[in-house]
Amino acid sequence: MPQLVPFYFTNQIFYGFASLSVIVYLFSIYILPHYLEIYVTRIFITKT
C-alpha cells in the first residue's frame, strides 16, 4: 500500500492539498452558486 510508505507522504500531502483547493475553488465559484440560483428562482416563481 503506497499511501502507508513514508517515501510517498510528501507527494500525497502536496497533491491532497492541491486537489482540495481546486475542488473548493470550483465549488465556491461554479457549482454551489449554480444550485443557489436554482433554489432562489424556484422559491421566487412559486407562491404557496
Next chain:
Amino acid sequence: SVAAARSSAVKVDWGKIVSSLGLTGATVSSLQAFRKRHEEAKKNAYELQNQPTTVDFAHYRKVLKNQKVVDEIEQHFKSFKPVTYDVSKQLKTIDAFEAKAIEDAKATEGKVNQEIGDLQKTLENIESARPFDQLSVDDVFKARPDLEKKIEEMVKKGRWSVPGYNEKFGSVVLM
C-alpha cells in the same frame, strides 16, 4: 351667435352620441341628465314665446266702469321694458369651458390609447409566456435582474441555502 348656437344645438343626435362613442355608466347618465335639462329649457322657451304679449285696452275700456284703472295699467304696460341680459360673458365662459373640455378629452384619449398599447403588450407577454415548469434560471433573471445581485450577496456571505426551500420542495439531504 345665439341663432347659430340654437341651430347647432338642434342638430345634436343624442342617440348617435351614445352608440357611436360606446359610452357607459356615469357618462351616459350625466349625458341623459344634460339632455333632459336641454329639453326642459327648450320647452320653457317655447311656452314663453307662445304667451300673448299684447293687451286689448280698448276692450277693457268698454267693459270696465273704472277708466282710471285701465289708464293707469295701460301706462304701466307701455312703460314696461323687459330686462335685457348680457349673455356674452356667459357665452365666453362656455366657450372657454368647451375648449378646456376638448383639451381634457384629447389628453384622456392619449392616455387611454397608451394604456391600451400597454395592455396589448401585456397580453402578448401572457400569451407567449411559457409555463412555469419550462422556465429557466436565465428567464427569471431577465425578468428580475435584482435576483442576480441578491444571489451574489448571498454567495459572498457564504449562505448556500434558501430558507423555506426544504419545506416547499423537500430535502435532498440523505444523512
